[in-house]
Amino acid sequence: MPELPEVERVRKIFDRVLTGKIIAEAEVVPDEIVLKGVDPSAFLSQLSGATVRGTGRKGKYWWLELGDRGCLFGHLGMAGWVREVGMDTVRIREQGNAPLDDEAGRPRFLKLRLRADDGREVVMTDGRRLARLWQGSSADQDEKVAALGRDSYTDLATVDELYTMLKKRKAPMKAILLDQKAFCGVGNWIADEVLYHAGIAPKRLGSSLTLDEVEVLREKLWWILDVAVQADADKDKFPGDWLFHSRWGGGKGEEFFHGEQLIREQVGGRTTAWVPSRQK
Known part of the structure; x- marks a missing residue:
């Protein structure tokens, strides 16, 4: 999408x-x-x-x-x-x-x-x-x-605002990132990319994130959006270490991404790719 x-x-x-x-x-x-x-x-x-x-x-x-x-x-x-x-x-x-x-x-x-x-x-x-x-x-x-929330690129909430919002959420982070009232504009591949670079497991409840983790999450979200926007969404210009290049292909089960196990499974009703050794 x-x-x-x-x-x-x-x-x-x-x-x-x-x-x-x-x-x-x-x-x-x-x-x-x-x-x-x-x-x-x-x-x-x-x-x-x-x-x-x-x-x-x-x-x-x-x-x-x-x-x-x-x-x-x-x-x-x-x-x-x-x-x-x-x-x-x-x-x-x-x-x-x-x-x-x-x-x-x-x-x-x-x-x-x-x-x-x-x-x-x-x-x-x-x-x-x-x-x-x-x-x-x-x-x-x-x-x-x-009906949309604030745009995640042009009007991203502050760290404190995100932390306050997430403390009230008992849903998996993958599902929260896909909520257009919370993270407007984020979809499946961006959510996986953000969680990978932020080191957060997709099944982690939003309420479990620390303030420091929210700060990293926000930083990585804006960085990924900015890089992709500046590249005019041309996937061939995305950094080589992005999960984007490996999250598709194959089905559920075990694969490897830069030598580490990559898992594909359903989280929040959506196919999710993540690396357990890097995401906690």
């Missing part, structure tokens, strides 16, 4: 290609799941001819600011992605090596296409139909955005 760094990359693409431009042409592919039953014509009325005033992101949600036409919001689901046509080659893992376009040159699994008045195009694709698009008046008034 695209997480905070991937969604920030998407926001930057929209910003680079569309901000300050008029949407000369819009295409919204009918999909009762992705559009949540809204007719594509409603989106076309909002988008066609609109000037993109800016872009935004909170956690895993992104949006386009369209002035008096409100905002277009999006969530990438498990395998959604956004790219500039003819320019971007970075893929998320879920896309594999499959062709980006079909034999006719049309983006595969297309859900949204926006062409700016200078001819540049952005497309959103999703082969699993778990992405979402919706309309609203503003980010400040959107219920989905309002």
Whole structure:
């Protein structure tokens, strides 16, 4: 699933290609799941001819600011992605090596296409139909955005705030990190990476962490997010000692990461990779 760094990359693409431009042409592919039953014509009325005033992101949600036409919001689901046509080659893992376009040159699994008045195009694709698009008046008034906690990259809570929050939580740290009210923008791979570098076992209860451990957790969380954001979510640019490069592949059971046992198991209902010799 695209997480905070991937969604920030998407926001930057929209910003680079569309901000300050008029949407000369819009295409919204009918999909009762992705559009949540809204007719594509409603989106076309909002988008066609609109000037993109800016872009935004909170956690895993992104949006386009369209002035008096409100905002277009999006969530990438498990395998959604956004790219500039003819320019971007970075893929998320879920896309594999499959062709980006079909034999006719049309983006595969297309859900949204926006062409700016200078001819540049952005497309959103999703082969699993778990992405979402919706309309609203503003980010400040959107219920989905309002339900999120503070963004873990741009508005990360202080050590004391995190410590106070975690002392009240009797859930495993892996599950807490995935709670979008607590750590907005963190997903499965980031949670595993943070816990690995912080030396915290995924099954540790939040309430068991010491103040020093919370300080390390916060430091590693922001560092991992910053490195990934600065790399534009290009996994080939992530540090070689990151668990990211080994957390997938294989199933549950025993493997090794830099010579140490790597375990894959379900924690908090999610597949979790961790190294017991380093995480306590």
